[in-house]
Amino acid sequence: EAQVTQNPRYLITVTGKKLTVTCSQNMNHEYMSWYRQDPGLGLRQIYYSMNVEVTDKGDVPEGYKVSRKEKRNFPLILESPSPNQTSLYFCASSLSFSGSIEQYFGPGTRLTVT
């Protein structure tokens, strides 16, 4: 089944404790992206990747890191999480980075930083 998977789905952590949210797609998609969803703000892009070893910042990259060492994986790293990073996170992928192609979203990861 074609899908985007994220782990963990739920995470409660404390300020400053490094964490990684994994994202994996099995569709051989070139383009992958991370978004965060906050009430009243919709979804905002954090980072994106057009292919292996090619990543770039989105609208809200501060406090986040990403890597794209393999085509299928695009982990999101929070080196020192803070409470303002409490949010719902979505990973997405699409066949290419063309605007005409819809993005497929993972199930979401709900992160709480205390």
Next chain:
Amino acid sequence: AQKVTQAQTEISVVEKEDVTLDCVYETRDTTYYLFWYKQPPSGELVFLIRRNSFDEQNEISGRYSWNFQKSTSSFNFTITASQVVDSAVYFCALSEPIQGAQKLVFGQGTRLTINP
């Protein structure tokens, strides 16, 4: 910069009523794409429709229909004969080209509640 506005934060209707979700966008690009996504209570994002800027034909899919009007920069979504299962948060999004890639710019979302 591109912007998507969904002015209706929450809508509540009784089952079988028709309901329209508004979406207004801003862009300087002549070629762009608009999307609608549904987020049911389970939380995942479900793709509903994509429309490119050159195609202003209205689209109908079952009880769902979309009205795209470039003159008013709107891409509204209508659910006819609403059902409880239509309860969800609906997002309108605009594809913005950024350095050769695409970024989805989302509206704030409209929470739709269908009451039995």
